[in-house]
Amino acid sequence: MNSESAWTRTVVVAMLSVMGLGTLVLGAIGVVAVANNSGGGDSLTGTQVDVHLTEFAIELVPPAIPPGDVTFLVHNDGTVDHNFAIPSLGVRTANLKPGESETLVVRDLGEGDLPVLCEVAGHDAAGMKATLTVSSDIDPAAVAATVGTMTWQQMDAMMEAVAKKFPAKTEGSGNSELGYTTSADGFKVFDLTAKVISWEVEPGKFVDGWAYNGQIPAPIIRVTTGDKVRINLKNELPESTSLHLHGIRVPNAADGVDPYTQPAIKPGESFVYEFVAQESAVGMYHSHHN
Incomplete structure (x- = not known):
């Protein structure tokens, strides 16, 4: 068995929506994914509305327009x-x-x-929804003046102001390393509880967050190749759940894909996942119950 003091530090940054995904580290691999820009769509017509998508908000510029044809220019300015x-x-x-x-x-x-809203699971509940007002009282000339009038200095100042908001000072914690106990039969035992918490997504704004051990993102589970691993999951959610160890080699019985590899874990129930850490990997764990 490898010495735990020899583990390589690996940082995996991931926002997942409202259910806090967890990280399972078996060694020393980090992955960074970069997506290319894409554009396209119909040609501009009528009133233009710029839509900016971030975690977790929708900004409409302008927020009120006159009736008629509308072109929505939608930009994902977020990180997921x-x-x-x-x-x-x-x-x-x-x-x-x-x-x-x-x-x-x-x-x-x-x-x-x-x-309007974002339909990615959990994002509207986290705040990604807005209302566009359409009224004949809106002056089209005033609307046109709100779009495309920023100087490059204003753009730079806005970008810098947004960047400096992070990391925001909010309540709660996430991505801390989960401790374990050692069982008499030689397993490293990790205890997880799935539960809804009050999650501060930005200063002063709280939403219901689906968390593991009260954390979003969920705690890191770190083991060494060769370790025998036991994860006890208790379900305190208002609906059934399961636990899928995404990217980690496990036996079929521990794959967490109900109803195929196990029954769903109903509210108030628990389930035990056991496997041997076979190879170095960085994965994540999440519910596979739809």
Whole structure:
């Protein structure tokens, strides 16, 4: 068995939506994924609305427009996948990777309040929703003046102001290393509890967060190749769950894909996952219950 003092420090940064994903480290591999920009879509028509998607908010510029044709220029300015949807009209973008953009054109938009949101699971509950006001009282000239009038100095100042918000001073913790006990039969035993918590996503803004051990992102489970690993998962969520060790080689019975490899873990129940750490890897753990 390798010495734990010889582990290589690995930092994996991932936002996952509202359910805190966990990291399982078996050695010393780090992965960075970079997505290319993409654009395209219909040509511009009518009123232009710039849509900025971030964690976890939708900014509409301008937020109020006159009726008629509308071109939505949708930009994913965040660090995870997002999309932009107008459910009442049945229109939406594809899931956009960080840095990607897409154009949506809506014809003959009538007056009223138009709810919009991100449809990636959990993102609307975390705050990714907004309302576009469509009113004949809005001056088209005033709307046009709000789009595309920034100088490069203003752009730089805005970018710097947003960047300096991180890391924001919020309550809670995440991604700390999870301790373990050693059982009489030689297993490293890790205890996890899935539970809904009050999660401060930005200063003063709290949402329901689906967490492991009260953390988002969830705690790191770190072991050495050759270790026998036992994970006890207790479900205190209001619905069933499971635990999938994504990217980690485990026996089928510990794969956490209900109802195929195990029954769903109902509220109030627990389940035990056991495996031997066979090879160096960095993975993550998450529910596989849909």
